[in-house]
Amino acid sequence: MSSAQSPNLSINAQRLWDTLMETAKIGATPKGGIKRLTLTDLDKQVRDWFVAQCEALGCTVSVDAMGNIFALRAGRNGDLAPIACGSHLDTQPTGGKFDGILGVLAGLEVLRTLDEAGYETNRPFMVTNWTNEEGSRFAPAMLSSGVYAGALDLDYAYGRTDKDGATVGEELERIGYKGDALVGDQDFHAFFELHIEQGPILEAEDTVIGVVTDGQGQRWFNCTVVGRESHAGTTPMPLRKDALAGTSELVLAIEQIAKDNAPFAVGTVGVVEIAEPSRNVIPGTVDFTAEFRHPSDAVLDRMTDALRVRAAEIADRRGLDITVDAIWDYAAVKFDRGCVAAVQEAADSFGYSNREMVSGAGHDACYVNRRAPTSMVFIPCKDGISHNELEDATFEDCAAGANVLLRAMLAYDRDHG
Amino acid sequence: MSSAQSPNLSINAQRLWDTLMETAKIGATPKGGIKRLTLTDLDKQVRDWFVAQCEALGCTVSVDAMGNIFALRAGRNGDLAPIACGSHLDTQPTGGKFDGILGVLAGLEVLRTLDEAGYETNRPFMVTNWTNEEGSRFAPAMLSSGVYAGALDLDYAYGRTDKDGATVGEELERIGYKGDALVGDQDFHAFFELHIEQGPILEAEDTVIGVVTDGQGQRWFNCTVVGRESHAGTTPMPLRKDALAGTSELVLAIEQIAKDNAPFAVGTVGVVEIAEPSRNVIPGTVDFTAEFRHPSDAVLDRMTDALRVRAAEIADRRGLDITVDAIWDYAAVKFDRGCVAAVQEAADSFGYSNREMVSGAGHDACYVNRRAPTSMVFIPCKDGISHNELEDATFEDCAAGANVLLRAMLAYDRDHG
Numbered sequence: 001m002s003s004a005q006s007p008n009l010s011i012n013a014q015r016l017w018d019t020l021m022e023t024a025k026i027g028a029t030p031k032g033g034i035k036r037l038t039l040t041d042l043d044k045q046v047r048d049w050f051v052a053q054c055e056a057l058g059c060t061v062s063v064d065a066m067g068n069i070f071a072l073r074a075g076r077n078g079d080l081a082p083i084a085c086g087s088h089l090d091t092q093p094t095g096g097k098f099d100g101i102l103g104v105l106a107g108l109e110v111l112r113t114l115d116e117a118g119y120e121t122n123r124p125f126m127v128t129n130w131t132n133e134e135g136s137r138f139a140p141a142m143l144s145s146g147v148y149a150g151a152l153d154l155d156y157a158y159g160r161t162d163k164d165g166a167t168v169g170e171e172l173e174r175i176g177y178k179g180d181a182l183v184g185d186q187d188f189h190a191f192f193e194l195h196i197e198q199g200p201i202l203e204a205e206d207t208v209i210g211v212v213t214d215g216q217g218q219r220w221f222n223c224t225v226v227g228r229e230s231h232a233g234t235t236p237m238p239l240r241k242d243a244l245a246g247t248s249e250l251v252l253a254i255e256q257i258a259k260d261n262a263p264f265a266v267g268t269v270g271v272v273e274i275a276e277p278s279r280n281v282i283p284g285t286v287d288f289t290a291e292f293r294h295p296s297d298a299v300l301d302r303m304t305d306a307l308r309v310r311a312a313e314i315a316d317r318r319g320l321d322i323t324v325d326a327i328w329d330y331a332a333v334k335f336d337r338g339c340v341a342a343v344q345e346a347a348d349s350f351g352y353s354n355r356e357m358v359s360g361a362g363h364d365a366c367y368v369n370r371r372a373p374t375s376m377v378f379i380p381c382k383d384g385i386s387h388n389e390l391e392d393a394t395f396e397d398c399a400a401g402a403n404v405l406l407r408a409m410l411a412y413d414r415d416h417g
Numbered sequence: 418m419s420s421a422q423s424p425n426l427s428i429n430a431q432r433l434w435d436t437l438m439e440t441a442k443i444g445a446t447p448k449g450g451i452k453r454l455t456l457t458d459l460d461k462q463v464r465d466w467f468v469a470q471c472e473a474l475g476c477t478v479s480v481d482a483m484g485n486i487f488a489l490r491a492g493r494n495g496d497l498a499p500i501a502c503g504s505h506l507d508t509q510p511t512g513g514k515f516d517g518i519l520g521v522l523a524g525l526e527v528l529r530t531l532d533e534a535g536y537e538t539n540r541p542f543m544v545t546n547w548t549n550e551e552g553s554r555f556a557p558a559m560l561s562s563g564v565y566a567g568a569l570d571l572d573y574a575y576g577r578t579d580k581d582g583a584t585v586g587e588e589l590e591r592i593g594y595k596g597d598a599l600v601g602d603q604d605f606h607a608f609f610e611l612h613i614e615q616g617p618i619l620e621a622e623d624t625v626i627g628v629v630t631d632g633q634g635q636r637w638f639n640c641t642v643v644g645r646e647s648h649a650g651t652t653p654m655p656l657r658k659d660a661l662a663g664t665s666e667l668v669l670a671i672e673q674i675a676k677d678n679a680p681f682a683v684g685t686v687g688v689v690e691i692a693e694p695s696r697n698v699i700p701g702t703v704d705f706t707a708e709f710r711h712p713s714d715a716v717l718d719r720m721t722d723a724l725r726v727r728a729a730e731i732a733d734r735r736g737l738d739i740t741v742d743a744i745w746d747y748a749a750v751k752f753d754r755g756c757v758a759a760v761q762e763a764a765d766s767f768g769y770s771n772r773e774m775v776s777g778a779g780h781d782a783c784y785v786n787r788r789a790p791t792s793m794v795f796i797p798c799k800d801g802i803s804h805n806e807l808e809d810a811t812f813e814d815c816a817a818g819a820n821v822l823l824r825a826m827l828a829y830d831r832d833h834g
Contacts, residue, residue: 252662272694
């Protein structure tokens with residue numbers, strides 16, 4: 001049946017939850033998490049399971065040369081590019097049951113719901129599983145969505161090795177997922193990714209749905225502060241060149257620059273290393289890492305400039321040598337406003353509390369956005385914890401997220417079908 | 418000859434320098450330093466040499482049960498307690514040619530000068546070599562002057578082990594320096610220690626003699642800051658409990674508290690350790706060391722209070738848990754003003770540029786001060802460097818220091834003979 005409205009379909013919350021818990025057995029850890037590294041036998045097992053489930057619904061399943069799995073449910077207009085959703089089934093070594101997995105299994109639940117309702121969409125609907133989103137066994141993260149988007153070369157991806165020297169290419173062959181389809185050939189008309197927030201905002205604000213509008217751009221730095229090592233007892237304060245005191249000023253400056261660009265900016269120093277530290281020796285050399293994130297590249301430029309200005313002032317005043325090396329950056333992602341509107345409409349149609357937000361972590365959707373209109377849906381996770389076996393999300397929030405995914409895809413199908 | 422004035426004697430600068438360079442061969446390192454750890458065969462060698470030199474001058478040499486060597490030159494009044502000087506012949510593993518050694522060999526030069534001049538002092542004069550000042554092979558430092566002063570037990574000292582399990586008691590026996598005299602039996606009427614400054618002040622001010630009036634008291638702390646580890650990308654600034662940012666505020670507070678108590682106070686954070694640091698993780702737990710030094714225990718109390726007040730304020734404002742554990746302290750040392758005056762007179766009599774100062778490091782004199790009127794004489798060392806094979810002092814400054822030592826002892830002998 002077709003309609004000028006998208007239908008008021010809802011997913012089956014219990015079936016979704018049962019599916020999450022069932023597949024969580026594949027690689028389950030004693031603490032309640034999952035260790036299911038990409039391209040291992042456990043990964044093969046969950047892939048095979050997923051393909052079987054999709055085929056049982058009558059979907060056509062294809063696999064590309066990076067092992068990305070595409071399950072297609074036919075719509076009325078068979079040769080149009082599908083409206084798609086998906087995420088990743090691989091996990092961290094001490095991963096949880098929801099990170100990435102929710103987005104794929106919610107997609108499966110969308111297909112099951114449409115099948116159960118006998119509903120014919122305008123465009124085909126598709127669920128995707130992206131290979132190696134985590135980048136834990138083989139760096140970097142979002143490897144195969146990166147190849148899909150043309151950001152990374154296929155040969156580069158094939159050559160990535162794990163700590164035992166196995167390559168992505170070899171492992172794809174070994175588990176039988178080096179597909180025939182060229183990576184990038186699969187077009188999407190739109191792409192939606194449901195994911196746990198992996199942060200504290202939704203839970204803190206008692207809000208169910210995050211309508212994700214942007215992804216953070218990132219700037220990573222390696223910094224070094226050089227002063228002069230000397231005796232803590234015999235060196236008077238005015239004659240010191242204390243590299244740790246200089247570093248401390250920079251740590252606080254990085255925090256302040258982020259606060260100055262509220263509400264979206266974050267700034268973090270995660271690693272600080274004093275060279276040959278000793279209780280009674282004034283630190284002479286300190287290395288530390290720094291990173292900024294913000295959804296606007298222009299703001300990131302200004303934050304970086306501000307950091308360099310502060311570093312120069314501190315170096316000058318304290319007689320230190322300070323270097324700030326920009327070592328990596330990631331462009332900010334502006335998700336498609338049509339997709340965002342579809343998500344917003346879906347959330348409102350259920351009456352779910354919701355708010356716009358920016359994704360602070362990288363996702364496959366960030367790369368897919370370079371190829372097709374894309375946006376994301378977030379749900380809360382307990383204490384904002386992820387990449388941790390204690391990662392948790394509620395029955396109700398998982399259902400809400402899947403419901404929003406379903407109706408966002410249907411709304412987009414209605415308006416752009 | 419006696420005189421109402423102390424005689425205008427001067428030491429032999431070349432003889433002093435040659436002696437320094439000669440004994441530096443015992444344990445010499447390729448980089449120009451000395452590795453002559455306490456109670457090793459090299460230490461025995463230099464001790465034997467020193468005893469022989471003193472006996473050649475007609476001194477009576479005694480050794481106490483901690484291996485402390487006392488070389489006595491008779492004066493007119495034989496049974497009075499001697500006016501003494503000394504320091505230590507043991508070195509750091511990568512030590513220099515002057516740290517401690519200068520104070521002993523300058524004392525030998527004082528005896529040689531008096532002998533050469535045929536000068537009879539009122540009281541006996543004495544040169545002392547203290548065992549294990551460095552505390553490198555066997556902790557803690559100033560071990561045997563500590564026993565001498567009654568601050569440390571003899572059995573405790575005998576039981577100290579090196580990394581191979583050898584004890585001080587065994588090693589004293591092994592090298593034949595477990596003497597018969599009871600530790601502490603040797604009285605001094607006054608004690609003077611000449612030492613390189615091990616700091617940058619004299620060199621920076623182009624000043625030859627440091628007239629040392631006090632020794633720093635010390636307060637050592639182990640501090641812990643506990644916040645909450647979380648994702649650097651997804652945790653907005655207002656929801657963070659960044660233990661490193663809190664630590665950075667404390668590092669700067671410690672620096673400021675020291676500056677607030679200028680000119681003598683110093684404050685240092687030498688070691689900072691983030692638990693499981695990672696570039697993309699906000700630090701959740703940070704351990705760090707802190708120390709304050711000042712020549713007044715009352716000021717050290719106020720500085721410690723100020724640190725606790727700042728820690729409580731930072732903890733409250735940032736939602737952190739901060740603990741400041743006082744783990745060790747060392748009482749400030751006020752040297753004898755009569756000894757200080759003798760040193761001052763001696764420096765002025767030569768026309769050496771000089772200034773009063775506080776010793777920032779620990780020395781045997783700090784313990785001896787508990788038993789007898791004591792003070793110290795400093796000379797500059799290059800770049801303030803010590804505990805380093807590149808440690809260096811000039812021919813002229815070593816001579817100046819020894820000259821001041823000689824005339825300070827003579828002035829004290831004149832006034833307190």
